[in-house]
Amino acid sequence: MTKSRQQPQQPHWSTQARGSRMASARSYVRTWAPYMMPTLYGFIPVAVEGLTQKAGGPLAVTDRLVLLYEPEWVETVDAWTLATGLAHEVCHDQLRHISRGLAYPNKKRFNMAGDLFINGILKNQMRRATINGKSETLPMWQLPDWVLLPEKYGFPTGLSADAYYKLLEQKGDPEVECQIMCGGCGGVAGNPLSHELEHQYNVEKGRSEADCKVIARATSRLLKEYMEGPGRGITPGGWSEFFDIGEESFPIPWRTKLATVIRQGFQRLTTGGQDYSMRRPSTRSYLRGWPIPGLVGYEPEILFIVDSSGSMGKEQLGDSLRVISDVMTQCGIREAWFMEADSAAQRDPVKVNPRMLRQMEIKGRGGTSFVPAIEYAQEFKPRPGLVIYLTDGAGDAPKRPPKEFHTIWCVVPSAWGHVPANWGTLVVLDDTAELKPAI
Numbered sequence: 043m044t045k046s047r048q049q050p051q052q053p054h055w056s057t058q059a060r061g062s063r064m065a066s067a068r069s070y071v072r073t074w075a076p077y078m079m080p081t082l083y084g085f086i087p088v089a090v091e092g093l094t095q096k097a098g099g100p101l102a103v104t105d106r107l108v109l110l111y112e113p114e115w116v117e118t119v120d121a122w123t124l125a126t127g128l129a130h131e132v133c134h135d136q137l138r139h140i141s142r143g144l145a146y147p148n149k150k151r152f153n154m155a156g157d158l159f160i161n162g163i164l165k166n167q168m169r170r171a172t173i174n175g176k177s178e179t180l181p182m183w184q185l186p187d188w189v190l191l192p193e194k195y196g197f198p199t200g201l202s203a204d205a206y207y208k209l210l211e212q213k214g215d216p217e218v219e220c221q222i223m224c225g226g227c228g229g230v231a232g233n234p235l236s237h238e239l240e241h242q243y244n245v246e247k248g249r250s251e252a253d254c255k256v257i258a259r260a261t262s263r264l265l266k267e268y269m270e271g272p273g274r275g276i277t278p279g280g281w282s283e284f285f286d287i288g289e290e291s292f293p294i295p296w297r298t299k300l301a302t303v304i305r306q307g308f309q310r311l312t313t314g315g316q317d318y319s320m321r322r323p324s325t326r327s328y329l330r331g332w333p334i335p336g337l338v339g340y341e342p343e344i345l346f347i348v349d350s351s352g353s354m355g356k357e358q359l360g361d362s363l364r365v366i367s368d369v370m371t372q373c374g375i376r377e378a379w380f381m382e383a384d385s386a387a388q389r390d391p392v393k394v395n396p397r398m399l400r401q402m403e404i405k406g407r408g409g410t411s412f413v414p415a416i417e418y419a420q421e422f423k424p425r426p427g428l429v430i431y432l433t434d435g436a437g438d439a440p441k442r443p444p445k446e447f448h449t450i451w452c453v454v455p456s457a458w459g460h461v462p463a464n465w466g467t468l469v470v471l472d473d474t475a476e477l478k479p480a481i
Contacts, residue, residue, distance in 0.1 A: 050369045063116060067125035071132075074169050074182055077264035081132045084257040085109035086247050096239055103131040104240045105140040107257070122184040124166065129183060134161040135254075136261055139203065146207060151215055155206035165191065190216070300365070300469045301372050303450055304430065345377040345391060345419055345426035345447075350434035351384035351410035356455045358406050362432040364453060365471060367396040368427045369430070379426060383415035384408040391422060410437030411464025412462060420446050435460035435477060453477060 064087065071078055086108050093112040094100045100115035116124065134140075134156060143152040169182040185191070192199045195216060197209055210216075249257075267273070268354070271313070348354075349360045370378060379391040380399075385408050394402070412431065419429050431450045434456040443449060449466035453459070461468065461480045470477060 062112075063121045063124060066121040067128055070121065070125040071129055075129060077268045078129060078132045078150070078261060080257050080260035081107075081135055082128060084249065084253070085128075086249070087111060088243055088247060089113045090239075098130055100238075101127050101131065103135060104215065104244050104248060106244040106251075107135065107254055108240070108243045108248050110239075110243065120184070126183040126185060128158055129164060130157075132261070133163070135319050136258055136265075137203070138258070142203070148211075151210050152203065152207055154215065155476065156203040156208055158192050158197065158206045159201065159203045159236065161185060161189050162192050163421075166199070286316065300369065300450075300452065300471070303467050303469060304369055304373055304428075326359065343424050343426040344375060344428045344430065345422070346378055346380045346394075347415050347419070347429060347431045348380070348382050348404065349384065349410060349412075349431070349437070350382040350404050351437065352407060353410055353434055353436045353456065354454075355456070358434060358456050361454050362452075363402055364401045365454075366430075367399045370396045379422075381415070381418075383412075383418070385411045387418045403435055412437050412439040416440055416444055416449075420444050431462065433462055435462045435480075437462065439463035 058190065068082060071082055072116045084107050085103065088108055088110055090096065090110045093102070094115070095108055100112035102110045103112070119127075124346055137160075139152070139156045143149055143156075146152045147234075160304050164183045165181075165185055167182045168179045171180055171357055192201070192206070195209075195213070197206065201209075346366050346473060348359065348366075350359070354362075366378075366380070369375070377393050377395050380394040380402075381391040382386060382389045382404055410433075412433070415431070416429075419426060429444075429447050430452060431449060432452045432454060435451070435453045437460075443463075449463075451462045451466050451468050453462065453468065455472040459476070460478045464480050
């Protein structure tokens with residue numbers, strides 16, 4: 043926006059202190075662009091002295107939603123411009139520019155291309171306001187003179203960041219000083235100007251990958267509702283690219299899913315894992331003249347079963363043992379039961395720890411059936427509360443799930459690729475694999 047455009051009736055903004063100015067900028071975004079709030083509230087603000095020198099711009103967002111800002115810049119810029127900068131960073135995150143930028147060799151150029159798209163959208167966005175009793179349509183955002191805009195370089199408006207990248211590649215990058223909305227937007231823009239700095243704050247303060255994806259989808263959903271409701275007729279058509287991307291599915295990586303379902307199963311076993319037993323009589327009972335049972339805790343029993351049939355190659359067996367070791371380490375499981383099975387139980391369950399699995403030798407190598415191992419686990423003492431079966435899925439399973447324990451099927455990548463059973467929890471150890479129906 044040029045300086046001649048009418049600004050909101052908020053003259054006190056220019057005199058606000060740093061903390062209040064940031065709060066005022068967020069309040070402006072909440073009032074006029076409420077669909078951005080899931081992402082904006084998801085930002086974790088961190089003041090970094092000298093950020094412009096360290097990272098090339100006074101405001102930046104990492105891929106884990108850490109909002110880095112230059113305190114001196116926040117003190118000098120007006121809150122309307124600051125609100126525009128916050129909205130600009132929300133757009134970078136919503137458009138997944140950090141992951142899209144990985145496909146391009148020149149990250150700074152892609153950052154500029156993304157800025158051209160976002161600034162063109164923000165410039166054309168309007169808001170309806172009542173001034174002196176009269177309804178008017180006003181610009182929503184304050185774009186300073188330094189920002190990148192398509193018309194400055196003879197580019198058409200409304201192109202995607204990918205199209206602007208090709209135009210910049212053909213005509214040459216503009217010589218500009220990196221700032222917010224001008225090629226200096228941090229890792230979330232696909233241009234991590236300071237990898238070490240951003241990595242440090244991601245580790246110390248950043249959100250998880252799953253949290254970031256949930257926040258992005260919530261923002262996309264609210265934007266679509268806004269465009270179909272109060273924003274109809276005043277929202278630029280280019281906004282559609284935002285929720286088109288936001289509606290993409292976000293698969294949870296298999297390692298995260300596996301660790302989560304095992305922790306949940308482990309927690310269910312430990313909940314209520316105390317009982318009364320004469321093995322440890324209550325000390326108070328001796329004062330009464332006769333012993334009564336005292337509370338004792340029970341460690342839940344977990345059984346890992348590895349499919350040792352001929353369809354499981356050396357690579358699949360090695361993957362299975364590594365997965366078991368990783369799971370035990372991540373979940374804090376010191377010891378667990380381990381057995382092998384093909385069309386029969388090949389080894390009586392033995393107690394193992396993660397170190398023992400590195401030297402484990404696999405027997406069997408016959409046909410595949412999950413029935414003998416499941417039946418064996420049902421009769422095994424001590425009875426497990428959780429069974430984790432690692433297999434390629436090419437075998438028959440009991441028609442009904444066992445009542446004695448919960449089963450987690452871990453399917454390792456192979457050419458066979460079947461769903462082991464129509465019950466239990468399924469985790470495929472390959473995010474791209476497609477499994478055939480259960481046999």
